[in-house]
Amino acid sequence: MRKAGLYIWILLSTLSFFSCTTNQQIDLIVYNAKVYTVDSSFRTVEAIAINNGVFIDRGNSQDLLNKYTAKEKIDAQGKFIYPGFYDSHGHFFLLADAMDEVNLLGTASYDDLLDRLRKYIAANPEKKWIVGNGWDQNLWPDKKFPTKDSLDKYFPEIPIFLSRVDYHAALVNSKALAAASIDSVFMVDGGLISSNEEGKLDGILVDNAMKLVSEHIPLEHKDVLVKMLQRTQDSLFSVGLTSIVDAGLTEQQIDYLKVFYNADSLQIRNYAMVAANPKSVKNYLRSGTFESERLTVRSFKLMADGALGSRGACLLHPYHDAPTNGFLLQSPEEFDKLIKELANSNFQVNTHAIGDSANRLILDTYGKYLKQGKDRRWRIEHAQIIAPEDFKKFKQFAIIPSVQPTHATSDMYWAEDRLGHDRMKGAYAYRDLLEQYGLLALGSDFPVEHYNPMYGFHAAVARVDKNNFPKGGFQIENAITREQALRGMTIWAAYACFQEKKRGSIEKGKDADFVLLDEDIMQVAPEKLRNIKTLQTFVAGESVFKRK
Template identity: 50%
Template sequence: MPNRCLVACLLIAFLTACSSKKSADLIVHNAVIYTADSLFTNAQAFAVKEGKFVAVGTSETILATYRADSVVDLKGQPVYPGFYDPHAHFLGLGQVLDQADLVGTNSFEEIVQRLKAFYEKHPTNSWLLGRGWDQNDWPDKQFPTKEKLDAAFPNVPVCITRVDGHALLINSKAIKLAAIGKGAKIPGGEVVMANGEPTGVLVDNAMGLIRRVIPQPDASDKERMLLAAQQVCLSLGLTTVSDAGLNREDIELIERLQKGNKLKIRDYVMISLGEPNLEYYLKRGPFQTDRLTVRAFKLYADGALGSRGACLRKPYSDRPETSGFLLLNPGELERVLTLLEKSKFQANTHCIGDSANHLILDLYGKMLKKPNPRRWRIEHAQVVSPDDFWKFNRYSVIPSVQPTHATSDMYWAGDRLGKNRVKGAYAFNDLMKQNGLIAFGSDFPVESPNPLYGFHAAVARVDAKGYPAGGFQMENAVDRAAALKAMTRWAAFANFEDHLRGSIETGKQADFVVLQQDIMTIPAPQLREVQVAQTWVGGEKLFQR
């Protein structure tokens, strides 16, 4: 009898303890959690309810305080806030997945072979499209010309885009369809000529000549592309991505797919510049839903360094007859920025060359005048003059950069810029010091969407081959804590989303990623090999390896 009484008492005590616990939907414990909060604290466990973190602390405390139907023991695995990519092309990634992959080719002959293999698998395509070539990776580093495309595809229009998206090559069939004639000239772009005839290379604004005749995907095609891109991004730990320049119809498509619960990844969208978009969105104003933020316009000041479209203050060191060019004239840039300054929208301007950065920083300064809460951004901030860095602090401008651009471009950036000017390029640490923060993205599909490649490039300043020994301009490397914040907390701030997510804290949305190894402690050469174990968005597991 006494034993029965003891058992009954213990049972009552157990049930009382259980009933006194708070209810949660999910408990994660026995983990190494990098919260990325303001103190950069670590934790062991957290509880999630209705898609948000409701408590963060030790495993003992969380398990003693909460009960949930779903309890996950991570057995010491590392957990981080969901990774951000604040400058990417999410829809563009989906579109590229439908095209020939030309990344990493070692010659133009390899380009042709890849195109042939792709066309054999997709013979019904009316156009042959591809992306990813970079002449800087070939023995002959000059722009390619159309002749080999003509020989391989005399009756099929071909358009292949350079890796940076700022130049493309077309064949004669495509030139004829676009009616591009001798001596064609486009402001803010170039139709490359040889002996008065188009070579097939179009740079920056000139690319519009061919894009207007290429059949565009319809809404059902884009839905398929977006869902395919979502799977890629979730498998890499990305919970918030971005679209650096979309028109209204694509923004509304993304919003419909999110409302229909098909598209669950979060998206920060920059609106493409153009009068219809300006008229509509300036009247509507910024808006933010659970999974979509639309409060920025994307402007282009110049092109890309690799195609010599970046606008420099002095001529290119390897082509002294040119300094690049602006894609919009200063008067038009000032007109648009004046409209944005009077609105609640962010201005996010693509600036690669030191002249473009100088111009936009001064225009921002003219509008903003002093430190401010507007969070206007310069996208890429790739080459900055020594006398311009202070302006990021003076006008509270956020540098939104892509660390893998540094390790992709370092092989030839010195040739383009010269040994002195290159010191102001890819200067992530110098930029971060201006306001105590920086945002890291990838610009995918220009670069890989894998955020750990950017993490590795930022802290080690070497590429996948470990080149160069000792790192590229290591004075501008950042430490691992800063790199993690740049792809979580600080990126969320750059997106006006820091009150919603970007760190593992009570009240924020439960976006987090579990990795198989700890990127904060493992040797740098192993960083690119780390695999994502799980990706969660709003407390829902959307990927598991």
């Protein structure tokens, strides 16, 4: 009996030993890092553990290495980890197109624009249309809008469509106007066909008038499109973006995305807004919201007005430098009808509003239909110019400001010309907006601005441009802290898309989306922020970018 008892004791001891020393098998441990979890306490740790695409643990490096056996271990060598960056407002398809178009960003004059066109056409003789983007007359010596005269003179045989930097105006030639059967000026609701002093077409189209020509530009084949989007995705991964908000897509574009994601052709997480019109609202209210692991369709985007740079933003009082108030892209009655219909659905409502008049209209219309206490998370995209008495409505109606900090530092050179001194106090007022709602969703509005989130982070906290101008910062009273900026591009961005329980911070059970940077954005000198490099980007625990 004693011998049998001894055998049992040895067996139990052996089993106990193996149970205590056998570690849990997992996919990945990243250790020897400074990890900003961006949880409620803004805790930092040294290591993270990942299995099946989610975070399962975080803490001390040695503790996690002792606790788990990982298929892969990454020594971060003291570098810095953050939740995957989330761009709250961008344009995936537009950026994909822009990479193949004539790049007119930073053109110093109309002659510079023409020179870039010549070089592009020479390098792309097979093109049936010439499409470009990025010109900004505010950067030119005379600051005047260009006209089609030179395009007609030098490029008479091929249609040309050149979007302004904000995508709210375009310069076209006569060949493009002919393709759209436009030979005279006529009224366009929510848009403008511009003319010269003699009443003849001058080639400038603003807002809704742009569609009259752009709808004639041939679309890319599906097989070409997916490759363009993959290339664009790779660029986004290279700067640490793991999630984007696709701000306003056609039904066809969303159908393409469903096909591409279903085939695992795309990896970046995409919160796609449906471009709202009576037809799309009717169709999506019938079919309902859509959510897969990486694609979500549960919101509509409305367009209230145009852009400040092209004087299409709708203002309460005339522009300081022109006898116009801008204009709405739809009537107040049409906005009311759409918003009322969406208020009775499960869809989120997000509206582009730049001018103080457009913002007031949308704030008041939202407030008319939002039920007190109901978690709708309706958003205003840009919220660029707010009348003093309207800031409180963001808090009153629980409306999320979705803003793009680089707009402030891109527009600061000429914005006061448009608005005058007094109205500037309510423009690009990110801290004032933050204090009302309690959070901001931060984005870039790419390709209007560059997609690198470090540029937006720098603009948000320092309020200066790439040359660190102006000294002391532009309207520095509306800078936000580094912690607020990091939350705005991670957990607050996720919250603005109803995804804060799945991503946006490094916590147990959340998607293992994270980025490894070579410098600490929370500590490095402000002038170094734009030069910080992404070393590696992970989506669902899988490396999707690694710097060579």
